[in-house]
Amino acid sequence: MDSNMYLETILNKYAPRSLDSYTLNILLLKSDLQKWASSCYISILNSGSRAKGTAISIASDVDYLISLTSDCNANNGGLKSIYDSLYNHLRTKYNPVRKQNVSFRIKIGNLEVDITPARKQSGNTNDHWLYVSKQDTWKQTNIQKHINDISGSGRLNEIKLLKIWRELNGLDFPSIYLEYLSISSLSGKSKDASKLSDNFIFLLRELAKDTNNPLNSRIVDPANSNNILSDLLTATEKKAIISKAKTSCGKQYWKDIVW
Structure with a gap:
């Protein structure tokens, strides 16, 4: 050879595994995340390696970005409070929940899912603000450009x-x-x-x-x-x-x- x-x-x-057997679990997860986001919710985007075509079976299986309104929690702690809120919410549903730099990793059976909360900038743009936990700051990026x-x-x-x-x-x-x-x-x-x-x-x-x-x-x-x-x-x-x-x-x- x-x-x-x-x-x-x-x-x-x-090669990345098929998600067919997780269809219902993923729908339930997305529904739960939408409820958590409440009035801040815009959409849930495929944001990682599957969307880019670089997925492998021994890294995270699925990546989602929760796109939130530009003014979400603006007067209540901002991006850090959003990050902490999602972490606490996920802990009530999944165990363990692993904190990562801008995201959280949960497991649904053997499926690893990374979830990133992000606040969308106002206007006609795909730019988002992410909280960076390792540096206790935030950064702007554009997931769609990366894809x-x-x-x-x-x-x-x-x-x-x-x-x-x-x-x-x-x-x-x-x-x-x-x-x-x-x-x-x-x-x-x-x-x-x-x-x-x-x-x-x-x-x-x-x-x-x-x-x-x-x-x-x-x-x-x-x-x-x-x-x-x-x-x-x-x-x-x-x-x-x-x-x-x-x-x-x-x-x-x-x-x-x-x-």
Whole structure:
């Protein structure tokens, strides 16, 4: 089996699961979230890897963004109070509820669901404000632009393989940062499917570099130049990625890099 065929088997192995058996559970979840949002509710958006085409079975299965009105809780604690309110509400329904940087993770059976509360900016825009718990602040972003950029990048398989590699190695590497870093690093490389293995090992070698490593470059959210994606990881977390990339690049066979 050649390198590209092997990597295709890995992509198939970790293909996202079908949601057919969870249809009712998801409908009930969305109904409950709408009730929680009450008069602030606008919509619930598919916001993550499924919408972008980069979903894998060993990361979160479903991602939803709850779009809320621009004035929601404006005089009652703002975005932080929205974040805390949703957390407390979810805890009454699900156990455990895991706090993440801008979202919460719950489990419905074996299905992992990430839920992000966001306040939509006023006017004809897809821009939203998110509460960032690690920094106790808020940021503006545009989920729809992310979906358009990533899904149309021509790099979906390389991104999925890097996400699989991340999960197998237990690395902290936020998907939005990983996705835009991959696209940037692979600019100028062929998008032909026959180059998949070449492109993926190129990515790993880039992440293993001691100098000119893309992890040390400034990666900016194209939806908001004030949102620096490369700041989502600490220097220590980046060193862990570099160390694992060095180890992987030293392996002779693909089965020892992704399996």
